[in-house]
Amino acid sequence: MSPADGAASAVRAEAAASGPGTAVRRPSPLWTLSLFRSELTVTLRRWRTLALLGILAVLPVLIGIAVKIETGGGDGGGGGDGGEGPAFINQITNNGLFLVFTALAATLPFFLPMTVGVVAGDAVAGEASAGTLRYLLVAPAGRTRLLLAKFAALLVFCLLATLVVALSAVLVGAALFPLGDITLLSGVTVPLSEGLLRALAIAVAVAVSLVGLAALGLFVSTLTGSGIAAMSATVGLLITVQIVGAIPQLDVVHPYLFPYHWMSFADLLRAPVPWGDILANAGLQGVYAAVFGSAAWARFTTRDITS
Amino acid sequence: MEHRPSTSRNKAMRYAVPVAVAAVAAAGVGLVPALADSGDPDLPDITAQELITKIAESDVEQLSGTVELSSDLGIPGLDAASDGGGLFGGHSGGPEEKGEDGGGDPAQGGTDSPADPAGRLTGLLAGDHTLRVALDGPERQRVSVVEDAAEYSLIRNEGELWAYDSASDTAFHAELPEHPEGGEEHGRGGPGSLTPQEAAERALAAVDDSTSVTVDGTTSVAGRDAYVLAIAPKDAPDSTVDAVRIAVDAENGTPLRVTLDARGEGDPVVEAGYTKVDFGKPSAELFDFTPPKGTDVTEADELAEKHGRGMNGLPEGLDGLPGLPGADGADGLGESAEVIGEGWDAVVKIEGPEGLAGGELNSREAQPLLDAFSERVSGEFGEGRVFSTTLVNALITEDGSVYVGAVTKDGLLKAAGTD
Numbered sequence: 001m002s003p004a005d006g007a008a009s010a011v012r013a014e015a016a017a018s019g020p021g022t023a024v025r026r027p028s029p030l031w032t033l034s035l036f037r038s039e040l041t042v043t044l045r046r047w048r049t050l051a052l053l054g055i056l057a058v059l060p061v062l063i064g065i066a067v068k069i070e071t072g073g074g075d076g077g078g079g080g081d082g083g084e085g086p087a088f089i090n091q092i093t094n095n096g097l098f099l100v101f102t103a104l105a106a107t108l109p110f111f112l113p114m115t116v117g118v119v120a121g122d123a124v125a126g127e128a129s130a131g132t133l134r135y136l137l138v139a140p141a142g143r144t145r146l147l148l149a150k151f152a153a154l155l156v157f158c159l160l161a162t163l164v165v166a167l168s169a170v171l172v173g174a175a176l177f178p179l180g181d182i183t184l185l186s187g188v189t190v191p192l193s194e195g196l197l198r199a200l201a202i203a204v205a206v207a208v209s210l211v212g213l214a215a216l217g218l219f220v221s222t223l224t225g226s227g228i229a230a231m232s233a234t235v236g237l238l239i240t241v242q243i244v245g246a247i248p249q250l251d252v253v254h255p256y257l258f259p260y261h262w263m264s265f266a267d268l269l270r271a272p273v274p275w276g277d278i279l280a281n282a283g284l285q286g287v288y289a290a291v292f293g294s295a296a297w298a299r300f301t302t303r304d305i306t307s
Numbered sequence: 308m309e310h311r312p313s314t315s316r317n318k319a320m321r322y323a324v325p326v327a328v329a330a331v332a333a334a335g336v337g338l339v340p341a342l343a344d345s346g347d348p349d350l351p352d353i354t355a356q357e358l359i360t361k362i363a364e365s366d367v368e369q370l371s372g373t374v375e376l377s378s379d380l381g382i383p384g385l386d387a388a389s390d391g392g393g394l395f396g397g398h399s400g401g402p403e404e405k406g407e408d409g410g411g412d413p414a415q416g417g418t419d420s421p422a423d424p425a426g427r428l429t430g431l432l433a434g435d436h437t438l439r440v441a442l443d444g445p446e447r448q449r450v451s452v453v454e455d456a457a458e459y460s461l462i463r464n465e466g467e468l469w470a471y472d473s474a475s476d477t478a479f480h481a482e483l484p485e486h487p488e489g490g491e492e493h494g495r496g497g498p499g500s501l502t503p504q505e506a507a508e509r510a511l512a513a514v515d516d517s518t519s520v521t522v523d524g525t526t527s528v529a530g531r532d533a534y535v536l537a538i539a540p541k542d543a544p545d546s547t548v549d550a551v552r553i554a555v556d557a558e559n560g561t562p563l564r565v566t567l568d569a570r571g572e573g574d575p576v577v578e579a580g581y582t583k584v585d586f587g588k589p590s591a592e593l594f595d596f597t598p599p600k601g602t603d604v605t606e607a608d609e610l611a612e613k614h615g616r617g618m619n620g621l622p623e624g625l626d627g628l629p630g631l632p633g634a635d636g637a638d639g640l641g642e643s644a645e646v647i648g649e650g651w652d653a654v655v656k657i658e659g660p661e662g663l664a665g666g667e668l669n670s671r672e673a674q675p676l677l678d679a680f681s682e683r684v685s686g687e688f689g690e691g692r693v694f695s696t697t698l699v700n701a702l703i704t705e706d707g708s709v710y711v712g713a714v715t716k717d718g719l720l721k722a723a724g725t726d
Contacts, residue, residue: 087456094601183599187471266456295325
């Protein structure tokens with residue numbers, strides 16, 4: 001166990017060339033767990049990942065400042081132009097918590113999934129093009145477990161990316177706008193604590209929305225030996241699917257596309273919460289994860305690794 | 308072992324896994340609805356009279372549920388307004404309808420507040436909508452129109468009527484008269500008027516000698532067993548209405564679904580039914596509304612002064628919402644209306660403003676537009692134009708008279724000719 005662990009660690013040090021010190025690695029009896037931990041640290045230490053998370057954190061600031069400037073002169077008298085711009089943007093001036101929902105609604109169609117696509121596409125193909133994949137496979141962890149560890153790290157990244165947006169939005173919302181009891185979409189007023197709880201639930205729902213794309217990206221990543229190719233293919237797929245989803249003549253296929261239920265997170269702001277769409281979203285993401293996860297497994301465990 | 312490059316057979320087997328998973332998922336999508344549809348329930352026989360009595364005696368006062376509302380009236384202006392205009396504006400609107408939008412937006416025109424029910428409820432006349440309904444006695448009702456990431460709620464709590472539009476964060480407030488219309492239970496025009504119950508009551512009110520009422524088998528609505536009551540025109544060859552069907556809960560007599568079929572149309576023209584229903588007491592917080600800090604609140608009184616509308620600020624046309632013809636037809640039309648014929652073949656004649664036909668109808672600029680959605684006709688009434696929709700046809704004659712009825716074009720021309 002521990003010599004193998006050391007081997008993986010050495011490989012990691014090579015992969016994460018940017019960091020001065022390698023990860024502090026306590027010996028763990030659970031192979032998969034330590035593999036998962038090393039995957040996660042490697043992912044989170046990449047400059048690319050940090051830059052993406054940084055941009056995600058800045059977006060709520062931009063939205064918050066824009067809304068503040070726009071309504072600053074008019075004394076915050078809630079705009080009358082319903083339906084313009086991202087969802088919930090009209091409510092921000094009255095309650096800063098709505099910045100969380102606006103920021104997630106604004107980033108979910110494109111930016112959040114793009115970051116996931118970049119990280120997922122890089123997961124296997126990136127190692128292959130850096131030449132580190134075969135060293136990883138030297139360790140007797142097995143390809144299945146390595147893939148599982150990579151997928152788990154990817155899921156954590158989905159949640160982390162969403163939480164970065166949400167947290168940044170809460171802070172900006174609290175700094176620029178009043179916080180208080182929150183009026184749900186249905187007109188029911190709930191205390192701020194429940195509002196925060198619902199915001200957390202929404203962040204989780206948004207993270208779940210990204211699972212399907214993460215699995216798809218992981219599969220694409222096992223197909224090629226070039227990290228750039230895998231990333232651009234995944235992001236390209238995302239854009240294609242979003243375009244197909246926007247064409248009304250193709251509405252027959254829409255329910256089977258992974259972004260179909262993405263906006264269902266807004267249902268968590270209704271009273272009582274209609275769970276139908278949220279569960280349908282989770283189910284759809286689960287199917288994508290199962291299909292493309294197993295496809296990635298079939299590909300990864302049977303292919304010749306030469307680099 | 309598992310990580311060793313494998314034989315081609317092993318490889319094929321591994322690739323079979325994702326294929327199998329996808330196949331199972333696809334089968335699930337196809338099979339689950341098929342299994343859930345277990346056919347129409349077996350219920351003891353009942354006569355139409357007994358079923359009507361059951362509806363009348365129904366004492367359900369507490370209910371919450373989801374109503375799917377769909378209508379395909381074939382009115383171009385309304386379709387465009389609801390899809391591209393204010394109601395579902397922005398992200399969700401289908402781009403293909405945008406072109407018809409130019410003539411202004413009836414759903415929003417003339418009102419100052421996006422939360423004003425008068426404008427918003429007109430939009431429900433066309434397209435598909437999901438409503439969430441909660442009723443707790445005659446005094447506390449709410450209906451929400453579910454939109455993408457937004458909701459429009461109409462909340463009635465005792466003497467107060469609130470409307471809240473979350474997309475624009477605006478609210479509308481009206482004080483309701485203490486006991487409107489004496490003993491009537493559901494205040495007409497309140498949120499309850501959008502439920503299948505109200506629609507069924509209106510349909511039943513139209514029943515007379517010219518109508519046949521039968522029990523048309525059983526069905527299942529929102530997981531509940533129901534009888535189907537079919538109301539159809541009798542001896543009315545010109546009526547566009549094939550039948551109005553009401554699914555009535557077998558247990559407590561609540562109308563669960565109302566459909567209106569037009570002659571020669573496959574799908575129902577109007578359908579309003581529960582997809583989910585619960586006869587428990589809805590949570591009390593649903594009927595409490597306090598406008599959030601900073602929200603624009605429009606008072607009905609102010610609006611009434613501005614536009615000269617009724618005190619409760621609700622649109623007059625709301626009563627006729629599902630477009631049911633018959634007894635209610637001429638109610639809101641005022642004194643200038645005259646009914647020609649009777650029963651389902653009835654046509655309403657309205658004296659329009661003088662010179663309407665001679666002026667605007669024949670002006671050169673209006674010509675292409677008029678030709679696009681009306682048809683030139685002539686007869687004993689002189690020259691005119693017919694505007695056709697799936698259910699209702701209207702004729703505007705040269706002298707400015709308007710004939711409207713839920714009758715076929717030929718029936719309409721005949722009625723206008725005998726006038």
